[in-house]
Structures are given as structure tokens and as C-alpha cells.
Amino acid sequence: MSDHNAPNDGSTGHEWDGIRELTNKPPTWWAWGFYAGLTFVTCYYIIYPSTPMNNKVQAFVNGITGQEVFVHGHTKGIMGLLHINDYYEGENWTQAEIDNLKAKGYNELKIKAGDRKYLDAWTAVNEMRDDVHEIESVRAKYMEKVKTMTADEIIADDEMRQFVLGRTRVIFGDNCAACHQSGGQGVLNKTDPGNSFPNLTDDDWLFGGWTDKIIETITDGRQAEMPAKGGNEDLTSADIDKLATFIHDGLSTGDAVLNDDGELVKGADNPTFAAANELFQETCAACHSANGKGANLNGDYDTGSANFTDTIWRFGGSLATIKQTITEGRKSEMPTWGGRLDPTTIKMLAVRVHEFGGGQPKPADE
Numbered sequence: 001m002s003d004h005n006a007p008n009d010g011s012t013g014h015e016w017d018g019i020r021e022l023t024n025k026p027p028t029w030w031a032w033g034f035y036a037g038l039t040f041v042t043c044y045y046i047i048y049p050s051t052p053m054n055n056k057v058q059a060f061v062n063g064i065t066g067q068e069v070f071v072h073g074h075t076k077g078i079m080g081l082l083h084i085n086d087y088y089e090g091e092n093w094t095q096a097e098i099d100n101l102k103a104k105g106y107n108e109l110k111i112k113a114g115d116r117k118y119l120d121a122w123t124a125v126n127e128m129r130d131d132v133h134e135i136e137s138v139r140a141k142y143m144e145k146v147k148t149m150t151a152d153e154i155i156a157d158d159e160m161r162q163f164v165l166g167r168t169r170v171i172f173g174d175n176c177a178a179c180h181q182s183g184g185q186g187v188l189n190k191t192d193p194g195n196s197f198p199n200l201t202d203d204d205w206l207f208g209g210w211t212d213k214i215i216e217t218i219t220d221g222r223q224a225e226m227p228a229k230g231g232n233e234d235l236t237s238a239d240i241d242k243l244a245t246f247i248h249d250g251l252s253t254g255d256a257v258l259n260d261d262g263e264l265v266k267g268a269d270n271p272t273f274a275a276a277n278e279l280f281q282e283t284c285a286a287c288h289s290a291n292g293k294g295a296n297l298n299g300d301y302d303t304g305s306a307n308f309t310d311t312i313w314r315f316g317g318s319l320a321t322i323k324q325t326i327t328e329g330r331k332s333e334m335p336t337w338g339g340r341l342d343p344t345t346i347k348m349l350a351v352r353v354h355e356f357g358g359g360q361p362k363p364a365d366e
């Protein structure tokens with residue numbers, strides 16, 4: 001219960017069940033916090049747009065959703081009066097746009113031709129619009145330059161190279177990463193080797209790793225086929241075992257080395273290698289080259305046949321997978337992007353692929 005006593009004891013005289021209300025001043029730190037807060041709010045109110053005054057109803061089209069949004073006017077604040085934004089200055093409503101909105105039923109629109117398109121004040125949205133506008137005008141300048149340069153010129157110019165690498169991260173992610181992974185490292189699918197995708201970051205190329213060839217690969221796509229048994233029906237399973245061992249234990253480890261004429265300069269004393277090399281030169285060398293280094297390294301860049309003398313595998317380098325590749329063959333396709341992506345985008349992607357790390361210089365004889 002509350003009791004009214006003579007307040008001579010530092011209390012207000014109110015007491016509830018033994019709990020008294022004192023007249024102590026609030027702590028100084030608290031009081032300062034309170035005044036600081038009050039000052040901040042007052043300044044904020046003056047500087048930024050605040051009170052909705054319904055003095056003008058404006059419509060603008062939301063650039064992201066494409067929907068028309070109607071916004072009530074409000075006090076402009078100092079920021080608005082000083083015209084801190086400039087992007088919207090350049091964009092005014094045209095009569096055609098207003099007629100168009102009216103035709104859609106927005107008859108109460110109070111805007112007239114020549115009014116600014118966006119709220120005539122500082123707003124966070126206007127500030128963002130300014131920033132985006134600035135970035136886009138910088139970007140447009142770079143893009144104009146990209147159009148006139150070759151991929152090699154872009155690579156040689158560090159600033160342009162950085163710009164293109166930045167611009168293509170998302171484009172590569174959207175179009176290429178599904179197969180080649182976002183870092184371009186590809187996939188070696190152990191359980192389903194036919195469903196592997198080549199690594200674009202190493203210097204092992206099926207179709208050539210300089211910019212002209214990469215552009216050609218992306219624009220026209222590629223179809224490479226390793227025919228079953230290399231196209232030689234007479235190959236027995238014992239022959240295939242020998243060839244697989246030759247590739248697995250010999251060519252890829254360096255225990256067997258072939259010269260450009262297809263002669264074993266190392267490993268000739270191993271009877272399996274010697275016998276396998278006869279089959280190899282007869283059936284496989286036409287595509288994989290007499291030295292086993294694959295077409296790309298031997299000047300025929302378009303068959304896409306693999307190099308056996310490195311330890312990089314397109315489908316997998318286990319003995320079982322090599323046997324399966326020879327027995328059943330492999331067929332794979334890089335899709336065609338010409339027509340889906342414009343030539344400038346393809347050129348920029350070629351720069352990205354080249355700069356993954358494995359890009360080659362253009363050979364002297366090309």
C-alpha cells in the first residue's frame with residue numbers, strides 16, 4: 001500500500017510494501033548520454049530527409065523489380081537542399097512515360113514532364129544510384145577499350161588484364177563452372193570416367209593453349225573421339241593389356257621413352273614395352289603421335305588426343321581405366337558458345353582461361 005509521509009528522508013514519500021521511491025539525481029554518465037542522444041537526433045532530423053509531408057507524390061520505377069513505386073514527399077533535410085546527389089539530376093520524367101503510366105491506371109499521378117525522376121532529396125537509394133552510375137561509367141570506358149584490343153594485348157596490359165579477370169569471374173561461373181568448376185580445375189570422375197571434364201589450369205592442352213586456339217575452342221566447341229580399340233578391330237584383349245601397361249608403367253612414368261620416329265630410346269629391353277610399341281605405332285600413333293605426346297604437342301591441334309608422357313589424365317590413369325578407355329573408346333563434347341556469347345565476352349573468357357596459369361604463347365610456326 002502507498003503511504004503519504006512527510007518526505008524528509010530523501011524519498012518522494014511514496015512507499016509500496018516497504019519499497020520507497022528516492023529523489024536521487026540520475027548518474028552523471030547517464031545524463032550525458034541522454035543529452036548526447038538528444039543532440040544527435042536533432043541534428044539527424046535537420047540533415048537527413050525526415051517528416052513525411054505529403055507535399056508531392058512521386059512515382060519511380062524500381063530498377064531491380066521493374067515495378068512502379070509511389071513515394072510520398074518529405075522534408076528534404078540539408079542533404080537534399082545542398083543537392084548532394086547528382087545522378088537523378090540527369091533523369092527527368094518525359095510526357096511519354098507519364099502517359100504510359102496513366103494508361104496503366106495511375107491517373108492520380110501528380111508528376112509532370114520535366115520533374116525529376118527520383119525523389120528530390122538525399123536518400124540512401126539515390127546515393128546508391130550515384131555510386132552505381134559512377135562505377136558504370138568507369139566500366140563502360142574499360143569495355144570500349146576491351147573491344148578494340150586482342151586477347152594477347154589485354155594479357156600484356158596489367159590494368160586491362162585485371163579488369164577482364166574481375167569481369168569474367170561471374171560469366172565463367174554461370175557458363176563454364178558447371179563442367180570445369182569455378183576455379184577451372186575440371187573433374188576427374190573416378191566412378192564414371194567418361195563424365196570427366198578437363199582441367200583448364202594446367203599447361204596440358206588437348207586443343208592448344210594459346211589465345212587464338214582457346215577462342216576457337218569456346219566459339220566453335222570441340223568434339224573429340226577416342227575410337228574403341230583405336231579403330232583396330234583386330235586388337236585382342238591381350239594386346240590391350242600390353243598397350244595399357246605400356247602407357248601406365250612406361251610412357252607416363254618415363255621408364256619407356258619414344259623419340260619422334262617412334263623408336264624406344266628407353267625401355268627397349270622390356271619385352272612387353274617392345275611388343276606394345278609395335279601395336280602402338282601401328283594403331284595409336286596416327287592420333288597420339290609416334291612419340292606418344294599427343295596431337296597438340298605435335299602440331300595437329302584439332303584431334304584433341306591425349307599426351308601419355310605426362311601424369312595428367314583426361315579420363316583417369318589407373319590401369320583399369322586406361323584399359324576401359326582403349327576397349328570401349330571415349331567420346332566427349334565441349335559445347336559451342338558462338339552465338340550464345342558475343343565475341344567480346346568469348347575473348348574475355350579466353351583471357352581468363354589463359355590466365356588460369358597454363359596458358360601457352362603462340363608457337364612461332366602458327
Ligand code: HEC
Pocket residue numbers: 172175176177178179180196197198200204205206207208209214217218222223224225304331332333334335337349350353
Ligand atoms: C557441358 C559441359 C561443359 C561446359 C558447360 C563447358 N565445357 Fe569446356 N569442355 C568440356 C569438355 C567435355 C571438354 C573436352 C572436350 C573433349 O575432350 O572433347 C572441354 C574443353 C574445353 C577447353 C579445351 C581444353 C584443352 O585442353 O584444350 C576449353 C578451353 C574449354 N573447354 C573452355 C570452356 C569455357 C570457357 C566454357 C564456358 C564458356 C566451357 N568450357 C564450358 C565441357 C564443357
Ligand code: HEC
Pocket residue numbers: 206224225226227229230231243244247280283284285286287288303304305306307312313314315316317322325326330331332333
Ligand atoms: C582416331 C584418333 C585416335 C586413335 C587412333 C587412338 N586414340 Fe586414344 N584418344 C584419342 C582422343 C581424341 C582422345 C581424347 C578424347 C577426349 O578428350 O575426349 C584419346 C584418349 C586416349 C586415352 C585417355 C588418356 C587420358 O588422359 O585419360 C587413352 C588411354 C588412349 N587414348 C589410348 C589409345 C590407344 C592405346 C590407342 C591405340 C590402340 C589409341 N588411343 C588410338 C584419339 C585416338
